[in-house]
Amino acid sequence: MGRWPDFVQVKEVGPRDGLQNEKKRISTSDKVQWINTLSESGVKEIEYSSFVHPKWVPALSDAHEVGKRIKRHPGVRYSALVPNMKGLELALEAGIDGASVFMSASETHNKKNINKSIDETYPVLEEVIKGAKKAGKHVTGYVSTVFDCPYEGRISPQQVLKVADRLIEAGVDDLSLGDTIGTAVPSQVDQLLSEILERFPSEKIIMHFHDTRGMAIANIMRSMEHGITRFDSAIGGLGGCPYAPGAAGNVATNDVLYLLNGLGIKTGMDETKLQEAALFIQSKLGKSLPSKSLAYAASQG
Amino acid sequence: MGRWPDFVQVKEVGPRDGLQNEKKRISTSDKVQWINTLSESGVKEIEYSSFVHPKWVPALSDAHEVGKRIKRHPGVRYSALVPNMKGLELALEAGIDGASVFMSASETHNKKNINKSIDETYPVLEEVIKGAKKAGKHVTGYVSTVFDCPYEGRISPQQVLKVADRLIEAGVDDLSLGDTIGTAVPSQVDQLLSEILERFPSEKIIMHFHDTRGMAIANIMRSMEHGITRFDSAIGGLGGCPYAPGAAGNVATNDVLYLLNGLGIKTGMDETKLQEAALFIQSKLGKSLPSKSLAYAASQG
Numbered sequence: 001m002g003r004w005p006d007f008v009q010v011k012e013v014g015p016r017d018g019l020q021n022e023k024k025r026i027s028t029s030d031k032v033q034w035i036n037t038l039s040e041s042g043v044k045e046i047e048y049s050s051f052v053h054p055k056w057v058p059a060l061s062d063a064h065e066v067g068k069r070i071k072r073h074p075g076v077r078y079s080a081l082v083p084n085m086k087g088l089e090l091a092l093e094a095g096i097d098g099a100s101v102f103m104s105a106s107e108t109h110n111k112k113n114i115n116k117s118i119d120e121t122y123p124v125l126e127e128v129i130k131g132a133k134k135a136g137k138h139v140t141g142y143v144s145t146v147f148d149c150p151y152e153g154r155i156s157p158q159q160v161l162k163v164a165d166r167l168i169e170a171g172v173d174d175l176s177l178g179d180t181i182g183t184a185v186p187s188q189v190d191q192l193l194s195e196i197l198e199r200f201p202s203e204k205i206i207m208h209f210h211d212t213r214g215m216a217i218a219n220i221m222r223s224m225e226h227g228i229t230r231f232d233s234a235i236g237g238l239g240g241c242p243y244a245p246g247a248a249g250n251v252a253t254n255d256v257l258y259l260l261n262g263l264g265i266k267t268g269m270d271e272t273k274l275q276e277a278a279l280f281i282q283s284k285l286g287k288s289l290p291s292k293s294l295a296y297a298a299s300q301g
Numbered sequence: 302m303g304r305w306p307d308f309v310q311v312k313e314v315g316p317r318d319g320l321q322n323e324k325k326r327i328s329t330s331d332k333v334q335w336i337n338t339l340s341e342s343g344v345k346e347i348e349y350s351s352f353v354h355p356k357w358v359p360a361l362s363d364a365h366e367v368g369k370r371i372k373r374h375p376g377v378r379y380s381a382l383v384p385n386m387k388g389l390e391l392a393l394e395a396g397i398d399g400a401s402v403f404m405s406a407s408e409t410h411n412k413k414n415i416n417k418s419i420d421e422t423y424p425v426l427e428e429v430i431k432g433a434k435k436a437g438k439h440v441t442g443y444v445s446t447v448f449d450c451p452y453e454g455r456i457s458p459q460q461v462l463k464v465a466d467r468l469i470e471a472g473v474d475d476l477s478l479g480d481t482i483g484t485a486v487p488s489q490v491d492q493l494l495s496e497i498l499e500r501f502p503s504e505k506i507i508m509h510f511h512d513t514r515g516m517a518i519a520n521i522m523r524s525m526e527h528g529i530t531r532f533d534s535a536i537g538g539l540g541g542c543p544y545a546p547g548a549a550g551n552v553a554t555n556d557v558l559y560l561l562n563g564l565g566i567k568t569g570m571d572e573t574k575l576q577e578a579a580l581f582i583q584s585k586l587g588k589s590l591p592s593k594s595l596a597y598a599a600s601q602g
Contacts (some may be wrong), residue, residue, distance in 0.1 A: 213559050
């Protein structure tokens with residue numbers, strides 16, 4: 001029977017991965033207030049926005065202003081998605097602590113998402129990684145569709161390794177491996193992580209699960225049994241795709257914390273503060289967020 | 302790293318554990334049509350109703366008529382909850398194949414639920430078990446609140462073992478161990494199952510998870526790593542408590558099947574048929590059921 005680690009670090013991606021997929025727009029002031037609350041939860045990293053061109057992600061077009069206005073909490077790394085040098089320039093000006101670059105392990109998904117082949121994407125990312133490192137910033141490399149691709153189906157660990165190797169060579173500090181469409185089951189986690197962890201130490205690997213089929217918590221459990229100690233999650237389970245009603249968002253930070261607390265794993269995070277942040281954004285979005293732990297806690301007053 | 306079994310048997314409890322907690326009443330004809338659809342899904346057992354006094358569970362007051370009217374599908378065991386000899390008499394007349402008796406591992410929960418102490422409950426159940434076995438029926442013993450009790454908090458494996466021993470001695474064929482309030486995490490599964498499986502063979506143990514905090518799939522995964530091959534679930538994740546908005550129902554059969562299919566575990570069950578049954582009852586209840594796999598599949602048409 002697999003065991004789990006003593007300490008786990010959760011990165012809050014709700015303000016970026018969550019909000020970018022919500023139909024309802026949140027005002028800049030509300031975002032700032034919300035991120036300030038999240039900052040007090042004990043979380044060590046918040047991906048607070050994206051410097052992708054506003055044409056592609058209009059919900060996050062205020063990335064620069066949000067970065068300027070949030071209160072920097074000591075001990076929290078504020079990172080943002082950075083697609084290219086123009087984005088990096090703006091992000092540095094806004095005062096990011098970390099830059100996240102991104103690409104897909106699937107050729108077709110990368111093409112649809114970034115409008116470039118995988119080989120055409122590398123030089124762009126390499127430039128951003130170099131620039132961010134030169135500015136003394138932490139750099140995370142997101143690899144999406146590491147299990148399944150909506151266009152190509154099953155993605156082999158070898159495809160993921162190829163992209164991972166290239167990003168590590170280019171200088172990223174760590175890799176976040178994404179179950180972008182939330183299809184994976186624990187056997188797929190086994191297949192991928194047994195290959196990945198032969199190549200990279202577990203501290204460099206972050207697992208990023210979406211909960212489209214309700215498998216995310218089981219996949220996190222399984223990842224921890226492989227020694228993984230870092231996970232991305234979004235408060236309340238924010239996200240999903242406005243064009244696919246059933247598509248769920250990131251695994252909910254609240255549910256992850258329920259699991260970790262239950263297992264006696266240290267996180268340094270405060271459930272009550274998280275719940276406050278979740279209820280705040282839930283009221284601003286005007287809809288119930290999918291997190292079951294949150295729904296239960298909220299029903300108990 | 303724990304492995305999982307090759308074959309798992311799922312018992313559908315939606316018509317009983319699911320419906321008993323839904324506010325909206327379903328007509329007898331709709332129940333019959335729905336159970337007939339479920340019967341074609343490849344499921345091996347359906348707990349189709351309860352012979353508890355209608356005063357306590359008005360939603361299932363038509364247990365007798367439903368039993369008479371459903372089409373018996375070969376290879377499916379039709380069971381029902383039976384609280385006492387009066388219930389058994391009616392249930393046998395309605396043609397049950399299996400009787401489920403029930404009690405709690407928690408003294409206070411048992412008292413609140415059955416209005417008897419644990420010691421006062423045994424003789425009643427023993428009479429029912431003896432009667433049902435004499436009539437040649439399969440008997441399952443439900444033990445509820447095996448992890449946590451809303452009144453007493455943490456329940457020790459020893460408390461569960463005491464009740465389990467007594468029920469096995471009384472002649473039940475198997476035991477269904479219930480995470481009634483859906484609070485357990487995988488470490489609790491470890492603690493309980495390591496004790497239980499020293500005493501009983503895994504074939505006699507059914508795990509029954511509710512998904513109140515979104516932990517059920519991870520707990521099923523963990524139970525399978527202990528060698529458990531039998532689970533209760535409700536189509537669509539039916540259930541929850543009308544008096545506690547956040548309280549979720551049983552783990553969704555659809556999500557369980559997504560997990561099992563993904564792991565390559567045989568179940569003999571047909572996803573499409575299950576989805577049909579889920580969408581049917583969802584439309585009759587007039588609300589979205591919590592299953593994520595169902596929501597996703599439904600959104601894809």
